[in-house]
Amino acid sequence: MSLGKGALWRRPWPSARTASSTRSGWSCVTAASAAPSRAVASMFWVDAELGSDIYLDGIVSVVDSKYGLKHLTEERADGAVNEATRQVALADLIILNKTDLALEEDLNRLRMTIRSINGLGRILETQRSRVDLRAVLDLHAFDALSGISLQNKMLRVATAQPHLDHSIVTVTFEVPGNAQEESLNVFIQNLLWEKTVRSKAGQCMEVIRLKGLVSLRDKPHQVIVQGVHELYDLEETPVSWASNSARTNRLVFIGRNLDKEVLQQLFATTVLEA
Numbered sequence: 001m002s003l004g005k006g007a008l009w010r011r012p013w014p015s016a017r018t019a020s021s022t023r024s025g026w027s028c029v030t031a032a033s034a035a036p037s038r039a040v041a042s043m044f045w046v047d048a049e050l051g052s053d054i055y056l057d058g059i060v061s062v063v064d065s066k067y068g069l070k071h072l073t074e075e076r077a078d079g080a081v082n083e084a085t086r087q088v089a090l091a092d093l094i095i096l097n098k099t100d101l102a103l104e105e106d107l108n109r110l111r112m113t114i115r116s117i118n119g120l121g122r123i124l125e126t127q128r129s130r131v132d133l134r135a136v137l138d139l140h141a142f143d144a145l146s147g148i149s150l151q152n153k154m155l156r157v158a159t160a161q162p163h164l165d166h167s168i169v170t171v172t173f174e175v176p177g178n179a180q181e182e183s184l185n186v187f188i189q190n191l192l193w194e195k196t197v198r199s200k201a202g203q204c205m206e207v208i209r210l211k212g213l214v215s216l217r218d219k220p221h222q223v224i225v226q227g228v229h230e231l232y233d234l235e236e237t238p239v240s241w242a243s244n245s246a247r248t249n250r251l252v253f254i255g256r257n258l259d260k261e262v263l264q265q266l267f268a269t270t271v272l273e274a
């Protein structure tokens with residue numbers, strides 16, 4: 001199958017479980033820029049919460065190997081984050097297409113740049129956007145099932161250096177202990193809604209994507225935290241805490257002006273149980 005740019009997947013009915021048996025059960029909504037991707041993602045995500053029979057499976061961005069680096073490093077006159085970077089930041093799956101047209105050295109720089117922006121999304125390299133459907137369907141990027149794969153993925157995510165000053169970057173931290181649900185909500189709302197959390201340099205932190213696995217005392221299972229711009233959700237996963245291992249909270253943020261130390265300290269002092 002060949003994928004278009006800025007593709008977003010949704011599943012029209014829940015019984016459509018596997019890619020092979022249900023190709024007709026999937027729809028792909030394409031968007032040429034991050035603004036509609038974000039709007040559509042928000043719409044389907046909220047819609048699923050309302051009990052609809054469609055749900056958002058994941059966000060896919062296609063990057064052109066030949067011009068990707070140019071697009072990702074473009075600085076806008078108004079200082080805003082450029083469109084290509086926003087799309088990569090939002091994605092659960094990044095398809096790096098036209099790899100035959102780029103030199104290996106340039107491809108490596110592009111891979112590193114994509115990784116520094118989005119340390120969580122999977123990168124799939126293609127030519128003519130040919131992909132194995134099993135790699136793009138059933139991403140479960142927005143449901144509690146993603147907690148299972150997220151646990152392993154998060155262990156491999158590292159806080160990255162931005163590829164440009166003030167560009168979008170992935171930041172991650174882990175704090176052991178139990179989080180208080182109400183305080184966790186306040187922490188997330190201050191970040192996503194109130195935008196009152198600032199870096200040490202005094203810049204407002206702007207979060208585009210947020211994922212985490214946290215421990216709430218009364219919950220026997222890990223709780224997944226998901227955020228896309230202003231929308232967020234907490235949901236218990238099927239993964240239970242092992243009785244012989246310490247409970248912990250691991251969060252990954254993708255956004256601008258993110259200050260790992262400030263975020264980690266704020267979480268430790270305002271969200272963790274005393």
Ligand SMILES: Nc1nc2c(ncn2[C@@H]2O[C@H](COP(=O)(O)OP(=O)(O)OP(=O)(O)O)[C@@H](O)[C@H]2O)c(=O)[nH]1
Pocket residue numbers: 005064097098099100101126127128129
């Ligand atoms: N060599 C090569 N050419 C490709 C590949 N994928 C697409 N093309 C060709 O590139 C041209 C433009 O295709 P796309 O980039 O997919 O089209 P598009 O998404 O509408 O183009 P943009 O919106 O400008 O990115 C077409 O002639 C395709 O056949 C690839 O992997 N390798």
